[in-house]
Amino acid sequence: MNFDFSDDQKFLRDEARKFLEAQCTTAHVREVLDDDSKSHNENVWKQIVEMGWLGAAIPEEYGGLGLGMLELCVIAEELGRALAPVPFGSSAFFFAEALKLAGSEEQKSTLLPKIADGSLIGCIAVSEGPGEIKPGSIATRFANGAVTGKKIPVTDGDVATHAVALVKDGSGESLVIVDLDQDGVSRQSIKTLEPTRSHATISFDGAAAELLGEAGNGMSLLDQINDRAAVLIAFEQLGGASRCLEMANAYAKERVAFGRAIGGNQAIKHKLADMYVKNEVARSNAYYGAWALSSNAAELPEAAAAARVAASEAFWFASKENIQTHGGMGFTWEVDCHLFYRRAKLLAVQAGSPAVWKEKLVSALEAKND
Amino acid sequence: MDFNDTPEEAEFRAEAHAFLSQHLEPKTPGALRAGGRDDFLARAKSWQKIKAEGGFAQITWPKEMGGRGGTVMQQVIWGQEEGKFDAPTGPFAIGLGMCIPTVIAFGSDAHKQRYVQKALMGEEVWCQLFSEPAAGSDVAGLKTKAVKDGDDWVINGQKVWTSGAHYSDYGLLLVRTDPNVPKHKGLTMFIVDMKQQGVEVRPIHQASGGKEFNEVYFTDVRIPDADRLGDPGMGWKVALVTLMNERLAVGGSPGPDWKEIMDYARSAGTISDQAFREKLADWYVAAQGYKLTKFRTQTALSRGETPGPENSIGKIINANHLQDICNSAIEMQDHYGLIMDKDEAPANAIFQESFMWAPGLRIAGGTDEILKNIIAERVLGLPQDVRVDKDKTFAEMN
Numbered sequence: 001m002n003f004d005f006s007d008d009q010k011f012l013r014d015e016a017r018k019f020l021e022a023q024c025t026t027a028h029v030r031e032v033l034d035d036d037s038k039s040h041n042e043n044v045w046k047q048i049v050e051m052g053w054l055g056a057a058i059p060e061e062y063g064g065l066g067l068g069m070l071e072l073c074v075i076a077e078e079l080g081r082a083l084a085p086v087p088f089g090s091s092a093f094f095f096a097e098a099l100k101l102a103g104s105e106e107q108k109s110t111l112l113p114k115i116a117d118g119s120l121i122g123c124i125a126v127s128e129g130p131g132e133i134k135p136g137s138i139a140t141r142f143a144n145g146a147v148t149g150k151k152i153p154v155t156d157g158d159v160a161t162h163a164v165a166l167v168k169d170g171s172g173e174s175l176v177i178v179d180l181d182q183d184g185v186s187r188q189s190i191k192t193l194e195p196t197r198s199h200a201t202i203s204f205d206g207a208a209a210e211l212l213g214e215a216g217n218g219m220s221l222l223d224q225i226n227d228r229a230a231v232l233i234a235f236e237q238l239g240g241a242s243r244c245l246e247m248a249n250a251y252a253k254e255r256v257a258f259g260r261a262i263g264g265n266q267a268i269k270h271k272l273a274d275m276y277v278k279n280e281v282a283r284s285n286a287y288y289g290a291w292a293l294s295s296n297a298a299e300l301p302e303a304a305a306a307a308r309v310a311a312s313e314a315f316w317f318a319s320k321e322n323i324q325t326h327g328g329m330g331f332t333w334e335v336d337c338h339l340f341y342r343r344a345k346l347l348a349v350q351a352g353s354p355a356v357w358k359e360k361l362v363s364a365l366e367a368k369n370d
Numbered sequence: 371m372d373f374n375d376t377p378e379e380a381e382f383r384a385e386a387h388a389f390l391s392q393h394l395e396p397k398t399p400g401a402l403r404a405g406g407r408d409d410f411l412a413r414a415k416s417w418q419k420i421k422a423e424g425g426f427a428q429i430t431w432p433k434e435m436g437g438r439g440g441t442v443m444q445q446v447i448w449g450q451e452e453g454k455f456d457a458p459t460g461p462f463a464i465g466l467g468m469c470i471p472t473v474i475a476f477g478s479d480a481h482k483q484r485y486v487q488k489a490l491m492g493e494e495v496w497c498q499l500f501s502e503p504a505a506g507s508d509v510a511g512l513k514t515k516a517v518k519d520g521d522d523w524v525i526n527g528q529k530v531w532t533s534g535a536h537y538s539d540y541g542l543l544l545v546r547t548d549p550n551v552p553k554h555k556g557l558t559m560f561i562v563d564m565k566q567q568g569v570e571v572r573p574i575h576q577a578s579g580g581k582e583f584n585e586v587y588f589t590d591v592r593i594p595d596a597d598r599l600g601d602p603g604m605g606w607k608v609a610l611v612t613l614m615n616e617r618l619a620v621g622g623s624p625g626p627d628w629k630e631i632m633d634y635a636r637s638a639g640t641i642s643d644q645a646f647r648e649k650l651a652d653w654y655v656a657a658q659g660y661k662l663t664k665f666r667t668q669t670a671l672s673r674g675e676t677p678g679p680e681n682s683i684g685k686i687i688n689a690n691h692l693q694d695i696c697n698s699a700i701e702m703q704d705h706y707g708l709i710m711d712k713d714e715a716p717a718n719a720i721f722q723e724s725f726m727w728a729p730g731l732r733i734a735g736g737t738d739e740i741l742k743n744i745i746a747e748r749v750l751g752l753p754q755d756v757r758v759d760k761d762k763t764f765a766e767m768n
Contacts, residue, residue, distance in 0.1 A: 001379075001672050002372050003665040070371065249750050264753035266739070269746035276745055277683045281659030284680075288662050291371040302654075310655045358651035365632065365654060366641070 013074045020082035026336045032085040039159040039198035045086040055116030063113030069294040073235045080239025085196040087156035093232040095122020098164045098225045102213030123160035125151035142167035147209040157200030171216030176209040194346040226351045230308040231289035237311035244318035245275045248325040282314035305361035312348040319344040386451045394455040414458040418492025436490045443671045465496030469542045472612045476599040497538035499529040510553045516545040525591040535571045535584040538564045549765040557605030561597040578726040625724035628653040679749040693728035696721045
């Protein structure tokens with residue numbers, strides 16, 4: 001039984017945490033929050049690029065560090081703890097994984113090295129309106145190498161240089177890669193409830209694009225990309241949820257009401273114990289997702305779904321009850337609780353809401369037990 | 371990451387499995403709580419003897435005590451393998467898991483010679499007598515008293531929720547010997563002969579309808595001072611050693627899980643209900659959370675590390691989970707869900723049986739609330755609950 005990270009992976013985690021605790025504090029996160037013109041924290045991003053984290057799971061032949069998916073999971077958890085205001089997930093979890101999964105040799109050898117060295121920032125453009133993405137509901141069209149339509153919201157869409165977009169074409173739904181620096185693309189920032197990760201509306205008007213994977217295979221590829229991203233995001237969520245418990249715990253010991261620390265009251269103790277239980281359930285499910293992802297296991301669909309459902313619940317619960325534990329202070333702009341509440345919601349809906357993933361999970365269990 | 375044994379672990383697992391296959395039948399599906407029957411006790415005694423002679427009883431005990439001198443990891447592996455077979459282990463879980471380790475820790479050489487081997491060979495069964503009607507979660511508030519009379523102590527009082535008292539030969543008995551000090555300081559631990567005059571065992575008729583636990587009444591029961599474990603007034607310290615072993619001894623929950631309710635919903639044609647599907651996903655996630663957390667604990671053991679506090683979440687998840695699943699299954703069956711007749715009810719009434727058992731599971735071995743206090747205080751370091759009796763003597767409070 002070896003159901004934990006290795007010593008090397010734990011060393012990477014410790015180093016990442018040290019760096020982020022020094023260079024990516026919530027004061028750094030707030031630089032993006034309080035300035036509408038900032039899409040991300042450029043200094044943090046620059047240093048992350050220099051450390052090679054974006055290429056952690058990109059093979060050396062494509063310019064990466066060639067470490068592996070477990071290492072990327074470790075990094076994801078630390079970025080989640082720090083609420084890192086950078087387009088890391090969009091580029092490394094979605095765009096790079098999409099390329100690794102479905103890219104042609106030429107696409108991989110052209111684009112992956114640029115992701116690793118930070119000269120390309122990727123994002124994924126799927127949503128067009130409220131509700132779950134379903135075949136048939138996609139209005140963005142792709143024909144003769146050109147894409148036309150509107151994607152909203154696209155996480156990190158205003159800082160990204162390239163997008164993977166879900167489109168409709170003659171074969172059904174397909175994925176395409178679009179260079180966002182061209183005349184046929186216009187972008188506008190859109191206000192969301194999570195401003196520390198920027199979001200955009202991207203309009204395509206006959207923009208040049210190329211297929212990623214086979215035409216007509218878009219929904220299936222998107223599912224597979226989301227399975228991979230879901231595990232990585234689960235670690236990000238886990239990092240955020242752990243921080244919420246730490247914050248609530250510290251405050252409960254320090255805040256005095258009715259003559260003693262509020263953490264001595266069972267209503268608070270049991271709330272925090274519930275947080276702890278949910279976080280541990282999320283951690284164990286995330287580890288299983290990491291195992292499935294790193295070993296290309298057939299169990300990945302249900303492992304990813306369980307990891308995502310558990311982590312979304314844990315981060316949601318921890319972020320809202322962290323505010324509650326802080327009382328009135330928790331509802332002020334100056335106290336950091338709301339930063340986690342915002343991030344928890346972004347990560348819970350970014351690749352499909354928990355209800356969508358619960359359905360995916362049950363479908364996978366049904367198929368497996370036929 | 372992988373789920374494989376180390377070569378040494380695999381070797382031990384194979385050895386354990388071979389031994390088990392030689393003596394036992396694989397577990398039959400749907401078999402629930404089999405405790406309490408006469409033939410079960412006889413089978414349990416016989417299996418315990420076979421295990422002890424084969425060197426598989428008490429894996430972690432030192433060899434001079436009749437154990438294997440093995441590692442905690444080997445104990446875990448043995449538990450996993452034994453769990454695959456229809457092994458009648460129940461009657462010895464408390465004695466060998468909790469009582470005898472306490473005798474080893476605090477007993478005289480004469481005690482060890484008299485009791486350890488007999489228990490190990492399945493000849494004598496033990497029970498634990500701590501809880502009382504007015505001392506459950508706050509067990510140190512117990513009232514059964516012992517008064518010194520010559521070389522004996524005279525015991526009067528009542529214990530409750532004693533598993534296996536009706537077939538036990540000996541018990542570990544915690545009593546009050548000094549009411550004029552704070553509650554924790556006036557307790558003393560004894561070994562008691564359960565078959566002697568003045569010990570009366572009455573089965574408790576549980577809310578579930580079963581009779582698996584007992585009340586035990588002590589009326590002028592005499593215990594020689596030589597059968598005291600630890601000094602007078604030191605009983606709480608002795609009890610903590612016993613209870614420390616309880617979390618290890620209390621196993622997983624027997625009963626239906628996500629797979630059983632999914633199978634039932636498919637056969638009943640209700641699997642497509644959206645609300646049910648969302649709940650099913652939550653149950654799967656919780657069950658996996660429990661199982662995989664045990665894997666993390668096992669990994670720490672396998673690496674020779676001390677497991678972290680993550681294992682403390684197990685019973686909180688399990689008990690609520692079981693209750694919730696059974697409740698949903700019954701509601702899914704609508705009015706018909708009331709039926710407990712095994713021949714008539716769907717799935718041999720496993721959901722109804724466990725529905726009635728689940729409230730007890732949320733209380734036994736530490737209530738949900740006490741377990742959350744333990745997580746809050748020992749894992750998260752939050753302040754202890756207010757204890758108004760802390761600096762008062764037991765007599766002042768009662």
